[in-house]
Amino acid sequence: MTAVLTWLIEPLQQEFMVRALLVSMLVSCVCGLLSCYMTLKGWALMGDAVSHAVMPGVVIAYALNLPFAVGAFVFGVGSVALIGYIKQMTRIKEDTVIGLVFTGFFALGLTLISKVRSSIDLSHILFGNVLGISASDILQTVVISVLVLSVLLVLRKDFLLFCFDPTHARSIGLHTGVLHYLLLSMLSLAAVAGLQTVGIILVVAMLVTPGATAYLLTDRFDRMVWLSILSAVLSSVAGIYWSYWMDASTAGCIVLVQTLLFLLCFLLAPRHGLLAQRRRSPRASRFPSA
């Protein structure tokens, strides 16, 4: 018993650990909530694209001594707008355009970081640096999180309807174009927040895995939101502890816990899990009905 307590309490005596835990819990709430919409809308690839595309923005912002969130946001939204524009103007399919745009932006970021003299550590951007997060970065993360959470909470039903049936949403006078770009803007902001914790490469996991996990557990959206946030927060806390005691990559551990939670639900979820499906009908798991 005392061993467990020591295991839990000892890291909390380090200030950087307390900070890391609080920041990543906050970011998990934001990403957990947003990931429900990403999962339902089928925007996982878009999340991947936006998170990579913010890189040049971060580098430029640092070089100009601006808050990095500003640069990241401009490039995140810019990439989304560019994807939409190219898709509209050409006959190239969306997934191709996404792949094309985000790698272009990412390459720009890489090139900039190698040429612009600055104190940025590439590995911190790529893999996160939650254990060494600075006070100003914490402030930015808090501001972003509060903003995204407020928008998502106020417009949660509009976003839900937009994901479910955009035609109906539009026919009753909702501005689906605005909702589309607003949700993508929230995605850009959440990617910036998540970047602090797990870095550009793995932030898409924060934006997808909790929602997908929760989707296997329930058929109600409200419950899905809570379960998603819960699994995201739990993964962050467990991942940070794990990385502390194993002296392993924090980002890696957080995402690994998320993935393990997903696998657990994939197997054991009461109705949509593999075992439940097998139990109902051995054929159903191979040929899921519509």
Added chain:
Amino acid sequence: MPSRPTPFVGQQRISVRNLCVDYHGVVAVHDATLHLDAGTICALVGMNGAGKSTLFKALMGFVRPSAGSISINGLPLRQDRRARAVAYVPQTESVDWNFPVNVHEVVMMGRYGAMNLLRLPRPVDREAVREALERVDLWPLRQRQIGALSGGQRKRAFLARALAQGASVMLLDEPFNGVDIRTEKLMIELFEQFRREGRTLMISTHDLAHVTSFCDQVVLINKTVLAYGETSSVFTSENLALTFGGLRLEGEPTPAADPGAPQAP
């Protein structure tokens, strides 16, 4: 029994004058004109790509006409959209049935346009949803996830949403696709009730048997409105030959999902 809504006022529901719609220079609908009165069930008949979906989109205000005008209940489209007079009932194939919402929530979505920003249901919204669900016999199933409904129940859930919206014009996209005889009968009964209340229904269909059985009016479309009016006078073999471009043979054209179903971006 729930109280029936009061009949809608006004005589002319849909008025389309010389409508032209094109997409990047490709003509989808050219010089289409039609007028539908209150309390009409109208079949919209045409081949795939004939402009049925474009006409629906235009009636919902999703596409900007390159020429001509549309009014709903005597109001230009912009104002009418604020009144949420037009409801679109999608093809069941175009809905994600795994979506984590239940029947009550889907029908409540019909009320969103009338609610405040937070979309918190007021007693009047709850009442409208309850009444709509009772009318289509889905009140006992309101807590079910939509995917757990049978084919016929799914159709009725979306009809209930149009009812809850309070729409005086309903656009139905292939409502009889994949429906058994019993459900079809039930739906036609509902449609006839809607007609008595002064609503106007426009039903896009491939199934010509329906047209003669319960539709008072027909609009035949092939890039333009070829003919419209009373079923008995419009539904002639010459007109049908025109509609199906001379391809009309014995029996019905093969029903197929329309790839151009209305979609918001």
